[in-house]
Amino acid sequence: MIPVQGVEGQTIAVLGLGRSGKATAAALAAGGANVIAWDDGNDTREAAAADGLTITDLTRDDAWQGVAALITSPGIPHLYPKPHPVIAKAYALGVPVDNDIGLFFRSYATADWEGFDRAPRVIAVTGSNGKSTTTALIHHILKEAGRPTQMGGNIGTGVLSLEPAEDGEVVVLELSSYQTELARALTPDVAVFTNLSPDHLDRHGGHGGYFAAKRRLFAEGGPDRAVIGVDEIEGLYLADQLSMGPADDRVIRVSSGQRLEGTAWSVFARKGHLAEYRKGRQAASIDLRAVTGLPGAHNHQNACAAYAACRAVGLAPREIEAAFRSFAGLPHRSQTVAEIGGVRYVNDSKATNVDAAAKALQAFDRIRWIAGGLGKEGGIGALAPCLGRVTKAYLIGHSARDFALEIGHTPYEIAETMEAAVAHAASEAEPGETVLLAPAAASFDQYPNFEKRGEHFTALVRALETR
Incomplete structure (x- = not known):
């Protein structure tokens, strides 16, 4: 405590x-x-x-x-x-x-730190999608590198339940917009912004209010280093606001899919390869394609953000690369549950909105897609560009029929329940295909939370293994 x-x-x-x-x-x-x-x-x-x-x-x-x-x-x-x-x-x-986040930041540093050889650091991660994976990946890398570290906030332990700092420790916090919007103190050493997509808009009075809540971590906190995903206009704006010019290496720009040039420090992934550039020169390169715990472009963005944050606290590229390879991923986030008869079963129950579901669909080919639940405002029409990867959709829950009207010519069936969806997808799947749970909807019509939904999917897949 x-x-x-x-x-x-x-x-x-x-x-x-x-x-x-x-x-x-x-x-x-x-x-x-x-x-x-x-x-x-x-x-x-x-x-x-x-x-x-x-x-x-x-x-x-x-x-x-x-x-x-x-x-x-x-x-x-x-x-x-x-x-x-x-x-x-x-x-x-x-x-x-x-709130508790404000209390943490005003209470974490103590007089005991004067006796430490190396001051403790705080890395805080916010954004719409990927922040839990990024937080857990940073924590994993630090542990694998032998650095004392704790993880908390919106994932794992509540911030005030963490233990007092050790010499040289790095605390990694996942912070939601609910947490950053109200905290009266926000002073991380390294702050990470993954991306932004519409979510919680009623709570923040619209998209601008939602972004403003995220931005407080940087505007109020003044971190020593800011790691900013720049694949959306909000990230580009935030990086520009924090930077004094192209030579300012306090801002590390991160991207998945585009080459970043012309700034002092950037980390990006293209065609499955992560590259770090500093002052116009390539400093490191990592092949992410064989990292099974980080599939798809969205996870490659997470990898870039985690890599940049760990570099900002002094870790070497080789340490980070080794830790990538031992990262198993987080439950319910592009988690490979099993491979049965050449068919891969992936649990991405956390994909509760359209943007997250799109990223999951883009990570795999030849997909048997399990989707549905309590649909969100705006529907799933924005997923149309991803549906070419879908062999068939198995629609469940309250919004199953609404989803069916929005997926065009994609083959589908109204499965209603998870049991039926998994059973039918498994019976029809062929080697090389992926059965993917990426609901694009909330879980509350059938489950208390997305974790229980993912656990049910996982249990049904495990039962297939014993047949």
Whole structure:
């Protein structure tokens, strides 16, 4: 646990008592704060009270006497579509609102660091797609290189549940737009922007607000190095805003699919090969085609971002290349589950939007595509350029029939359930084909989350192996 600094003797309110809320309350108490807490769920409040937390109804005006700050969990709206009533009350009373990410960045550095030979570093990763894979890959590379490292944030451990820093340690954080938008302190040493595609637009008041939430990690934080994916206009804009000119090597531009020239430091992948250029000269090259844990152009972009971040903290190209080859990938993200009878089965349940599904479809040829669920606004018409790779689609869930109307002449069947989709795809697949779960939809019509959907697909595929 990382005790929160600067709160001793203060009354701090915590809103939301899920994983991050409970960890925040504990870290505040460890820092000497008097913690009061509230959650909208009665069962959650009772469980927290049983654990010793002081439950105070923050919807009441008399609860705010002497409260110095409100710390809210990331899933609770604080601006759009409208603020939670407790947050609105804090605004009206002039009580500062923050989250656990802000507390982490103001509390991670301690006086103990003066005795370290090498100061700890923080790498923070944000973006729309690929940030979990990029975060996990950076963490894996650091471990393989023998660097002390922890991983947390939106993946793995909550930030305040991380252990205090070791000498020379690198903490790798995945940060969502929900987390970056509100944090009052954002000071990573290296900040990574993977890409941007429409998502969570209701929460951010539109596409511009969504990008602005991501941009805060760079504009507010002033990282020593910024790794920026420049395959979209937002990335190009952000890199330009952060750079003082072509010779400024504080910005490392990253791309999958285009050669980057004319800037001081760039990392890009083309035709399966990663290249690093510094000051106009090639510094390294890695063949990514044989790295089974990173299939497809979207994962090659992740590889470039992770490579650049690790180079920014001093790792050598050969160390990074060796770690690439031992990276198994993340569950539910272009994860190869099995190869049965020459047919590859891939779980990309995390592909919950059109952009992520497109990247998954572009990574493979001759695809038996399992798609559907709770479709998102705008439908899947934008996937049309990718459908030439699809041999047949097996559509499931609430939006199956809507999807069928949008996939043109692509052969399909309405499978309804995952069981039927996997069974029919497996019976019809031929050697050399890929059965790909890339739903392009949320899971909530049939599953509590994308993880459970991916686990169900994986279990069904494992059952095929035993036949």
